[in-house]
Amino acid sequence: MRGLITDVLESGGIEVVAEAADGAEALTVVAETEPDVVTMDVEMPGMDGIEAVERLMREHPTPTLMLSAYTEDGAEETFAALDAGAVDFFAKPGGEVSMGVSRMETQLVETVRSVAGADISGAGGTGTGAGTDAGTNAGGGAATAAAAGRGAGTATAARTAGEVEPNTTVVVGSSTGGPDAVERVLAGLPGDADLRVLVVQHMPEAxxxxxxxxxxxxxxxxxxxxxDGARVGRGEVLVARGGRHLEVSRYRNGRLRVSLVDEDRGQNVRPSVNVAMESAARTVDDPLVAVVLTGMGDDGAEGVEAVERAGGRVIAQDEETSVVYGMPKRAAATGRVDSVLPLEDVAGGIVGGAP
Incomplete structure (x- = not known):
């Protein structure tokens, strides 16, 4: 598997400077070679990926991409690795892993390059910046590139629940670095606020x-x-299911009804932030807020334009606190963003406008 990952990365123009058979050896080769990015299997003999990431972030902070099993058990372990400081993960498909890696090699290469440029200061270290070298630590796999990582700052609600406009709908989109950023934003929202929230995070179904x-x-x-067909009302949040687009199909009396769509809709990711935001803009006739957080790519740019045209507000995370300043940058480039905020101010911006 290490040989296969090396072949895939080098065929994509990435120089692999070292390999390691387990977590302990990985720490040694990272210290010796100082790569721009590390790929790390969650399950390894001896020191597993979670412990290896924890030590790596303490001793030699390096942007790290986890290679994880495409299962619910794999999800639990992967989130633990993200909590430890890994930037992103790449889920292995079912069946023959080597075939899956080969089939998804372009996506794997793109994800490794994105992780190499991540800002990991929130994980206790300083990002090395984008580069062409990669250290491969263990066997892996492939599937949809999903996103996770460590944002900077702590989200706090800068406004009170009473200042939220009645029947406000919020659509939050994110990718690389998103799980931590979304968690911090939601943690900063008052539980009794008149909000109904849709979260679209690039992540596989498992x-x-x-x-x-x-x-x-x-x-x-x-x-x-x-x-499919779920409703969301005041104080409730729906997370888009991986592998399906989330659309707002109906809105009445402060309650949303959503549909899950198994079509590409012209998007290269599923679920797509664009699809959710555009459907909300078409359907919701009460206050609407679009939020674009950290992530690679341009998903959400078309969505924020639709929200702004419908009279909604648009918030984008700033570059300094984004793990990967791709999606927020593309959203801001549309000229439709009302506020560009550090992560710790996004919740306050949602509740009562920009601080």
Missing amino acids: FTGRFAERLDAACDLDVCEAA
């Missing part, structure tokens, strides 16, 4: 249910994974 559970435990709002 992971979004566990992600919703984590968010529910971290904030005062009621959070669950979206189901």
Whole structure:
């Protein structure tokens, strides 16, 4: 598997400067070679990926991409690695792993390059910046590149629940670095605020249910994974299910109804922030807020334009606190963003406008 990962990365123009058979050896080779990015399997003999990431972030902070099993158990372990400081993860598909890696090699290369440029200061170290070298630590796999990481700052609600406009709908989109950033934003929202929230995080299906559970435990709002036909009202949050687009299909009396769509809709990711925001802009006739957080790519740029045209407000995370300043940058470039805020101010911006 290490040979296969090396071949895939080098065929994509990335120089692999070292390999390691387990976590302990990985720490040694990272210290010796100082790579720009590390790929790390979650499950390894001896020191596993979670412990290895914890030590790596303490001793030699380096942007790290986890290679994880495409299962609910794999999701639990992967989130633990993200908590330890890993930037992102790449989920292995079912079946023959080597075939899966080869089939998804372009996506794996793009994800490794994105992680190499991540700002990991929130994980206790300083990002090395984008580069062309990579240290490969263990066997991996492939599937949809989902996102996670460590944001900077702590989200706090700068306004009170009473100042929220009645029947406000919020659509939050994120990718690389998003799970931590979304958690911090939701934790800063008052539980009794008149908000109904949709979260679109680029993440495969096996992971979004566990992600919703984590968010529910971290904030005062009621959070669950979206189901087709689900409704969301005051104080409730739906997390888009991986592998499906989330659309607002109906809005009445402060309650949203959503549909899960198994079509590409012209997007290269599923779920897509664009699809959710555009559907909300078409359907919701009460106050609407679009939020674009850290992530690679341009998903959300079309969505914020639709929200602004519909009279809604648009907030983008700033570059300094973004793990990857891709999606917020592209959103800001549309000229439709009302506020560019550090992560710790986003919740306050949602509740009562920009501080």
